[in-house]
Amino acid sequence: MKFGYFHLMPYAYLPADFRDRYTSSWVTVPNALFDPEKGHHLFNRYLDELEYAEQVGFDDLGVNEHHMSAYGQMSSPNLMAMALARRTTRANLLVMGASITLYDPPIRVAEEVALLDVVSGGRVKMGFPVGISMDLNYAYGMPPAIAREKYEEALELILRAWSAKEPFSWNGRFTKLRHVNLWARPIQKPHPPLWAPGGNSVETWDICAKHDMAYAFFTFSNWRKGVPSVEGYFETMDKAGKPFNPYRAGTSVICGVSETDAAAETDYQEAGDYLFRSLLHVDPTFLEAPGFRSVHSKRYFAQRGQDRAKNWSVQSDRGWLASLKAGTVIAGSPETVAQQLYEMSKTLKVGHLMMQLHFGNMSAELTRKNATLFAKEVIPRLRGLWSEYEDHWSPRPLPAEDRAVAGRHAGGDAPSGTGEPVGTVAVWCPE
Amino acid sequence: MVRRGTGQALLYLHGIDGLTRWPEGLGELESSFEIVAPSAPGFGNSSGLGHLEDVHDVAIFYQDLLDALHLKEVAVVGHSLGGMFAAELAAAAPSRVSKLILVAPFGLWLDESPVADLVGALRKNRIAMAWGNPAGAAALLAPPASDEEALERDLVETQHLISSGKFLWGVPDHGLRKRLHRITAKTLVVWGNDDAVMGPRYGEVFASRISGSELRVIPRCGHQVIDEQPLVFSRMATDFLHNR
Numbered sequence: 279m280k281f282g283y284f285h286l287m288p289y290a291y292l293p294a295d296f297r298d299r300y301t302s303s304w305v306t307v308p309n310a311l312f313d314p315e316k317g318h319h320l321f322n323r324y325l326d327e328l329e330y331a332e333q334v335g336f337d338d339l340g341v342n343e344h345h346m347s348a349y350g351q352m353s354s355p356n357l358m359a360m361a362l363a364r365r366t367t368r369a370n371l372l373v374m375g376a377s378i379t380l381y382d383p384p385i386r387v388a389e390e391v392a393l394l395d396v397v398s399g400g401r402v403k404m405g406f407p408v409g410i411s412m413d414l415n416y417a418y419g420m421p422p423a424i425a426r427e428k429y430e431e432a433l434e435l436i437l438r439a440w441s442a443k444e445p446f447s448w449n450g451r452f453t454k455l456r457h458v459n460l461w462a463r464p465i466q467k468p469h470p471p472l473w474a475p476g477g478n479s480v481e482t483w484d485i486c487a488k489h490d491m492a493y494a495f496f497t498f499s500n501w502r503k504g505v506p507s508v509e510g511y512f513e514t515m516d517k518a519g520k521p522f523n524p525y526r527a528g529t530s531v532i533c534g535v536s537e538t539d540a541a542a543e544t545d546y547q548e549a550g551d552y553l554f555r556s557l558l559h560v561d562p563t564f565l566e567a568p569g570f571r572s573v574h575s576k577r578y579f580a581q582r583g584q585d586r587a588k589n590w591s592v593q594s595d596r597g598w599l600a601s602l603k604a605g606t607v608i609a610g611s612p613e614t615v616a617q618q619l620y621e622m623s624k625t626l627k628v629g630h631l632m633m634q635l636h637f638g639n640m641s642a643e644l645t646r647k648n649a650t651l652f653a654k655e656v657i658p659r660l661r662g663l664w665s666e667y668e669d670h671w672s673p674r675p676l677p678a679e680d681r682a683v684a685g686r687h688a689g690g691d692a693p694s695g696t697g698e699p700v701g702t703v704a705v706w707c708p709e
Numbered sequence: 710m711v712r713r714g715t716g717q718a719l720l721y722l723h724g725i726d727g728l729t730r731w732p733e734g735l736g737e738l739e740s741s742f743e744i745v746a747p748s749a750p751g752f753g754n755s756s757g758l759g760h761l762e763d764v765h766d767v768a769i770f771y772q773d774l775l776d777a778l779h780l781k782e783v784a785v786v787g788h789s790l791g792g793m794f795a796a797e798l799a800a801a802a803p804s805r806v807s808k809l810i811l812v813a814p815f816g817l818w819l820d821e822s823p824v825a826d827l828v829g830a831l832r833k834n835r836i837a838m839a840w841g842n843p844a845g846a847a848a849l850l851a852p853p854a855s856d857e858e859a860l861e862r863d864l865v866e867t868q869h870l871i872s873s874g875k876f877l878w879g880v881p882d883h884g885l886r887k888r889l890h891r892i893t894a895k896t897l898v899v900w901g902n903d904d905a906v907m908g909p910r911y912g913e914v915f916a917s918r919i920s921g922s923e924l925r926v927i928p929r930c931g932h933q934v935i936d937e938q939p940l941v942f943s944r945m946a947t948d949f950l951h952n953r
Contacts, residue, residue, distance in 0.1 A: 416829065421878035423751075423758070423871050451762075563831050568870030576867060580860050 279623065279663040280672060282372045282632040283331030283649065284340030284530055287324045287358075289348040290639035291316055292556045302561035304347040304412045311348070321351070325358070327636055327645055329365050334653035337672070338372035338403055340632050342475075344410070345417040349557040356390040363398040364684050370673045371398055374494060374632060375405025375475050379425055380418045383453045384432035385460070388439045391470060392462045399682065400465035400675035405473040405494060406433060408482065412560065415567035422569025426481060428452045437489065440469040471671040473528070477504070479575045483511045486526075487518035492671040494528040494632065498558070498593045500605035501622045504529060506582040508626045524623075525669035528630030531619065532601075532637050534609035535651040542609040543599060545644065550598025550607065553638035558594045565590055612655030619660060629664045630671070711746040714739030717950070720775075720783045721745065722791030724933075725828060725873040727752035729865070730848075732788075734935035737943030742950070745783075747774060749794070751872025758872050764883045767794050767876070768801035775805055784950055785894075788812040788935055789906075790873050793885065796915075799896075800888040809894040810946055812934050813904055815877055816885035817911055824881055825906045827932075828874045832866070841903040841931020889918040896922035897949045901930030901937065923949075 292311060293299070300307065328339045341358040344350030352358050359371045371394060378384050387406075395402040408429045414420050420428070431450050435458070438446070445459035464470055476482040477495035486493050493511045497504045508527060515526065532553070534546035571579075579585075593606055601607045608618045619631065635652055636645045675681070711728060713735075719742040721735060728748050735744055750770070751758030761767050771794065775783060784807050787795025792814025799806040818824055825838055833850075840846040853859035876883070896919045900912035909926045916924035925945055930938045 415878070419879035421874050423875035423878075563829065563834070567829055567874070568867045569874060573864050573868050573871075577860070577864060 279660050280337045280525070280528075280630045280669060281657050281660075282338030282340045282370075282374075282528075282630065283328060283336040284338075284342075284372065284374065284632040284634050285324055285328055285636055286342065286344075286350040286634065287321065287352050288553070288557050288638065289317070289351055290320060290552075292348055292552075296556045297559045300559070302559065302564065303349050303557050304344075304560045305416045305564045306561060307346065307348055317351075323642055324636070325361055325365075327642075327649070328362055330646065331649055331653075332366045332369035334650055335657060336369060336633075336649075336653065338370040338630075338632070339366065340372035340374050342374050342405070343377055343407075343413070345413045347412065347417075349560075356387075356394060359394050359402070360397065363394060363401070366398075366401075367681065367683065368678070370401045370403045370675075372403045372632065373405055374403075374473060375407045377409050377413070377418075378406050378432040378436060379409060379414065379420060379429045381432075383455060384435050385439050385453075385455070385458060387432075388436040388460055389462065391436075392440065392460055392464045395464035395466055395470055396462050398675070399680075400470075401673050402464070402466065402470040403473070403671070403673050404470040405475045406436075406491075407475040408479065411567045411570040412564045415570055416564045422567045424452075425570075426479075426572070430485065433485070433489070437469065440464055465676060466674055471673060473671065477507050478571050478579070480510060480514075480578050481572060481575065483514035486511065487514055487520060490520065492526045492528065492630070494530070494630070496530050498590050498606065501529070501531070501608075501626065502605070503584065504626060506579065506584060508628070510578070512627065522627075523629070523667050523670070524627045524664045525629035525667055525671050527626070527628045528632055529622075529626060529628045530632040530634060531622070532607040532634045533615060533619075533648075533652065534607065534635075535612055535615050535648055535656060536609070537611060539610040539614050542611070542614075543602065546609055546640070546648075547598045549638035549640035549644065550601060551638070554594055554596055554598065554601060557638065558590070560590070560594070562591055612651060612659070615652070616656045616659040619656070620663065623660070623663060629667065629669060631660075710748065712743060713746070714741070714743045716740075716742045718742070718780055718783050719744050719950070720747075720771075720780070720785045720795075722747075722771075722785065722787035722794050723749065723752070724789030724791055725869060725877070727869045727872075729753075729869075730936070732933075732935040732939065734939035734942040734946075737939055738946060741947055742784075745778065745780075749791070749872065751875070752869055758875065761875070764793070764797045764876065764885070765801070768797045771798045772802050772805060781805070782807045784808040784810075786810040786812065786946065787814060789932065790815055790877060792816070793876065793881075796885055796889065796892065799894050800885070800891040803891055803893040806892075806894040808950055809892065809896040810899060810949065811896065811915060812899045812942075813901060813907065813912075813932050814898075814915065815881050815907070816883070817907075817914055818880055818882035819910060819914065822908055822910060827906050828870050828877050829879075838905045839932045841901055841905070841929065841933070841937055845933065845937050886918065889915070890920070892919050892922075895949075897945070898922055898924045899934055899942065899945065900924065900926050901932060901934050902926050902928045903930060904932045904934075906932045 341355045343355045472491040475494040536542035748755040793816040900909045
């Protein structure tokens, strides 16, 4: 089992009456509410938190991309990943993900990922989502009719650009370039492991099958509602002749660990309420543009009892306690959390857990406590799960001894070493 | 393709709803005209949306269609999305369009009163935006009889919005403004005074850029002109097409 520490970097200072006074935390949220000075401290704190996650033993440090939103403030995940590349040495850079549909030309993404992989020594674990409707269709104005087609062409171009050993021309429908020639090429061969974050589209599974990409799906509801997504995915892989492997799937979980179950109810209440009732207060207009999901996908999921937009609206009305009850979040003592994550991972057959252990307006202190408790008390209990399978969707970096250490190359004294993982690995898996 | 009525051929290019309804105002024209109403690519049973990248492809498509129908020259009525297509056709192939009626066409953008986001709106807001008189949209607002019916209705509407959105998403300005001067057809621009998607000011700009054209603004009327004011529209259209 692999564990990622997945940060969304939300804005922590929306007013208490945000939900009543404003219609949306996304797309039309008034940017006068963003205080750049507060943002300065917040982003730096968040980057510190990701670095700490490496110190306590997480495999991956996760960042992602959202636009025009207080919910997720990283409009460029690659920039954030580069900041981490320099101040970490061991953990993978889980970019989950960068939009290839919204960059023109898409080779810009290929180049940036190559830079990340080179500077980090081959630690990039790369997600290419088609995107969430708020970002894709409304913020960046991509017509639903062409979004998926543009994504597929961009993916083909990027894959070719990464592996080409000589310049080529690309006469595509959306991109036409006489010269495609990536100078800096990724360390990992043929390229960093690729992920398709999604959850709403049948077509994404076909892309995963075609390119052997892993699938990361997200639901804003009880994890059991993710079953149709993951079943459909594994079915598609099976039909494509891909051997079953839980490491080709991952999911993200909002999670709070405390000493006891009762403590988790109160410890995380403020942060959870802020997440659901303020940050996820999105104008329903922006949740799903017509065609964001194809007619085919809509029919597929409707027939399996899934209504994504409704899930979201229902979830946004709930606070922390109701979410805990509904199973949208997992929180409790380390034993409770480990037990629930075990059940979830076995049922969904996921080998990568992208943990959201900071959420809402969680304080620095509580964030650190949650990361530490999870790393010391939960990870060891689950680490052995899926050990009979091999993970082909995590990075294969240069050996540690062959990698550059920041600060050592321009002359001057060596920096102090980064922390070693905390605690020993105790293999414990109930059967 | 629907062909109804008898008389002079009249090409009707529908709006974002496709031909799910036959507007009452068209029914009124059937006694004097043969209305040729194709479902545009991506609407109804018409395939081919993938072949239309932009409005230039659309203009070529409709010339191809007229060729296939052996219509050398035809009067054209276009509403909303179809109005934009009709204007582009008339500008690209002026000799193919004898007379032109543009009913609340898309295609322009005025910074001082931006086009409302009709295609990107929630269903209930879209209906409120499009219909000046909500009573006219009663059938659309009626709850479906069953979950299956609700799903099928939703999927048909979604497909129509995908197809409309290919041309109307975000800022629906594809440069028609600089092509309007090419229209030689005698043109009538019709606008609902209460159009909440684009106000009558848009009609003024269209009319000012098409020489010899006339603007008629219909009171107590929203964006769905042909549905909302069928008699006023059909009388206006008949008079115009018969040169009165």
